[in-house]
Structures are given as C-alpha cells and as structure tokens.
Amino acid sequence: MSTEDMKPFYFGEDQSLFGLYHAPQPGQDRDTAVLLCASMGQDYIRAHRANRQLAVRLARAGFPVMRFDYYASGDSAGEDSEVSITRWQADISTAIAELKRRSGVSKVSLIGMRLGATLAALVGAQRGDTPRLVAWEPLVNGNEFVKELIERHEERLRYFLTKPAAEAEHQKRTELLGFAVTELLFNELRQIDLLALRQKPSQNILVIESEALPQTAKFQSHLESLGAKSQYQLVEGPRIWTEDPDKALVPQQVLQAIMNWITTS
Numbered sequence: 629m630s631t632e633d634m635k636p637f638y639f640g641e642d643q644s645l646f647g648l649y650h651a652p653q654p655g656q657d658r659d660t661a662v663l664l665c666a667s668m669g670q671d672y673i674r675a676h677r678a679n680r681q682l683a684v685r686l687a688r689a690g691f692p693v694m695r696f697d698y699y700a701s702g703d704s705a706g707e708d709s710e711v712s713i714t715r716w717q718a719d720i721s722t723a724i725a726e727l728k729r730r731s732g733v734s735k736v737s738l739i740g741m742r743l744g745a746t747l748a749a750l751v752g753a754q755r756g757d758t759p760r761l762v763a764w765e766p767l768v769n770g771n772e773f774v775k776e777l778i779e780r781h782e783e784r785l786r787y788f789l790t791k792p793a794a795e796a797e798h799q800k801r802t803e804l805l806g807f808a809v810t811e812l813l814f815n816e817l818r819q820i821d822l823l824a825l826r827q828k829p830s831q832n833i834l835v836i837e838s839e840a841l842p843q844t845a846k847f848q849s850h851l852e853s854l855g856a857k858s859q860y861q862l863v864e865g866p867r868i869w870t871e872d873p874d875k876a877l878v879p880q881q882v883l884q885a886i887m888n889w890i891t892t893s
Contacts, residue, residue, distance in 0.1 A: 633687065639696075639726045644705035645719060647696040649730050650683045656690025660759055661731040662890070663723055664695045665740035665748045668711075669777075671869040672702065675741055678868055678878045682739070685887055692731030696723045708808035713747070713816035720751045724758075735759050738830070739886065742869060743767055749822055752829030760893060761830035762886055765869075768843040770820025822847050828856040834889045836882060838865045859893075861885055 635649045652658060664679055666672050683693045698716040700706030724736045737760035740748035745766035752758040767773045802808060823846055833856050835848050840862055851858040865879030 640719075640722050642705075644699060645696055645722065646703035647694055647723065647726065648683075649727075650687035650693040650695075652690045652692045652731075653688050658690045658692070659733055660735045660737050661692040661694070661727050661733045662686050662737050662739060663720070663727050664693065665720055665738055665744035666695070666697070666702075667740075667742035667744045667869070668698075668701065670780075671742045674869050678883065679741070681878050682883050682886065685883060686890070689887065689891055691890075692727065692733060694723060694727040694730070709810055711808075711810065711813050713813065713820070717747055717751050717754075720747060721755065724755075737761065737890065739764065739890075741765055743773070746770075746820060746822060749825070749829040750820075753825050753827040756827060758830045760832045760834075760890060762834045762836065762890065763829075763847075764882070764886065765837050766822065766835065766844065766847060767820070768822045768847045770817040772843070773820070774814060774817050823850050825850065825854065828854040831857055832893050833858040834861065834886070834893070835859070836861045836863055836885060838863060838867060838879070838882065859889065861889075 633651045633653075635651070637647055637649065639645050639647050664683055666679060667675060679695060683695055686693045696719070697704040698719045699712075700708060700710045700715075720738075727736050728734060736758065738748040738752060738758050739762040740746070741764040745763040746768075748758075748761060749763055749766065752761050802810075828851060833851055835844060835851070835858060837844055844860075848858055848860045863879075863882050863885045865882040866877045868877050868879060
C-alpha cells in the first residue's frame, strides 16, 4: 500500500485530534469501517508498528480504516495534565463519527489493544451500535493495570544507581515509565472494571490474548451473560508492550487471527 492511500489529518470540533485514514483497496465492498483504538504510554509506543500493519492489512481487505491519537497523547493537542479516561472515551465516539463521514459507511467496528480494548468495550457498551469488537489483551480491572505499571516502573528504576528525587517514598507518584500521570488519571484507571458492564459492548466480539489470564476468562463469561456472541482465542505471540521498542516486533499470528475473524464473522 502506498503512502497515498494513508491520509493524515486533524479532526474534532476544535481540530485537536490527530488521525490517519487508510483508504480501502478497490474491488472489495465492505459495509463496515474499522477504528483502531490504541493503548497509552509505553504500550502505545511499542505497539505502534503492529497497529500500523494491522491497519494496512484491513485496508487491503477492503475495510476503510482509521487510527488516531487520544487528546493529550501522540500527535494530538493537549498537555499531560489534561489526560483523562473520560475524555478518551469521548474521543473514540468523535473518531467513529469522523470515520463514518470519511468512508461513507454507516457502521464502524472497533479493534483495541490493552487499554484501547478496554476503552472500546466501555464505549461500545454505552453506544450499542458497534457491529464487531476485537478485544486484544483487554485490561479487565483497572486497579490491576495500575499495579502492573508501578511494578514495571519500579523494575526500570533498578537500573539507576540513585533513585530519582521524584520517586521518594513520601511524594505522590507523578510519572510511570516516562509518562506523566495525574491523580485524576490514577483514579480513573483504578475505577475501571469490565465485569461491571451492564450492556454488551457489541453483538459479535473476539477476545484474543497470548497468555490465558483468569480475569480474561471472567470477562469472556460476562460477555456471554450479557447476550453477546463472543469468541475466545489463545494465540501465541510476543507480549509487545513489554518488549524493547527498538525491536519493533509484530505479532504476525495474532494479526492473522484478527484478520480471519473480522473478515468472516
């Protein structure tokens, strides 16, 4: 796919959000577009190439595809102090509307990885109009995600001979893995619980992960209890959010599994 098939732009009421539109390859009529929902922080950086490759494959299969950066992240406007999970959910709805406008289709499916999968599920449950959802390594419990980030951050600090002053025990934590984290963001993340959903995020859902986790199994059961047609796949692949970003790994088996599901479901 040439760079001409990939269009960068800004969108939203104040043109504050950055997006990339991947035009579908002609000759394959798809009535659904696909929006990719990224994760945050180091997850976003390390999964960037994989998300781009997934977007290219989807476009080649005839889907109009869009990637975008949440407010106060990536190439979108906003400061670190303005990061908000509530705002990011609204950004997904804004991106859905933009993708519909650009593609001319009336339905948008969602694919998200890690926190992106969680946000996509929350937004899908609120809207009730997303035909398909791919939850790739979803973060089911926000409090557990915060604990994971802190553990990874502390592990990185072991490489420092002197602990940074901002990490002193008596001070509030303001940064994790190189990204500023406000008290608001900490609180919003800790409140996330996908097992508390009262509406199904989508009628057709693929939950995919590379390591079988108990929380994911509970989420899968919960989706079924809400009446969703849900499929679970365990697919071996690198945990790219923990890998050195210089490696730029792409989990080929996972991407292929997503492609097989979304083109046939």
